[in-house]
Amino acid sequence: MSSQHILPRRTYFLVFLALEILTVVTAVVASIDLGAANTVVALLIAVTKSSLVVLFFMHVKYSSKMTKLTVILGVFWLMILLGMTMTDYVSRMWSAVR
């Protein structure tokens, strides 16, 4: 079957290890006061973890361009939802003194 990319078990175990290590890191960093950076770091780690899951566990790295485009579009539409909705909220009481 030409469309089957059978990854070696080692790849899956390495990705698994990376995911669990990142989980521990995110839990530990959360107990350190970094102020606003805590959320940024936590989300960066989450994006890294989800990229590993999407690329390797879900085989997107080895998938067709159409699949990759679909994934990117999904993220794009989510960003429109989050970003454009927030433009409403952050532009309220624009001139009010906080």
Added chain:
Amino acid sequence: MSHNAAHHAGADAGLAELDPHLEMQFDDPEQQKETSSFGMWVFLVTEVMFFGGLFMAYLVYRSQYPQAFAIGSSQLNFKLGTANTVVLIFSSLTMALAVRAAQLGQKKALVWLLIATMILGAAFLGFKGIEYHEHILDGHVPGANFRYDTPGVSFAVAREVVLFNILYFCMTGLHAFHMIVGLGLMLWLVIKAQKGAFTPAYNTPVEMIGLYWHFVDLVWIYLYPLLYLIDRYHK
């Protein structure tokens, strides 16, 4: 496998004899598999938007009530939440290995890895159940029994904490529902796999349900830091 002869002689006639799973509207098994995959991914994109609505609400209310959200987060069970994250990632590994076993025609490994995934998924739901039970006892469930008395903060802020809890229950509840559906799908896979339905030539259902299961893991990868880790250093 020569496609040209089949195409010239009448497209589906030749190939169908070679591959009983090939539906008549597809030229070849690769195209059929790619279509299944595309369909599942489009569904997952709709799921991203489905959960996305809740993440949107979270984004709005956390930005407007940061202190209340930090309080709400601190009331969650950090140990169980972290354990659940570890368990769910482990279940994604067993699921990925199950797909690989199906690709290699390893029936026994496939069945056991699917069962392992189900056990880990059930463990996740078990821990979640324990957490929910704690919430009920602590008066954190929005509604008539919600306790607004949080020590050290004004009543106005304590009232805002319920927004966090509403989102917590909606998001983890929706996620848990997806996991229950996933367990059901996996049970179906186990039964089919045990009957020998999946081979190196045909294992699409295993891979597609695998994609669904990994998606459920993805949602949790974002839920965990956003719900459990807000200003954790205070505790």
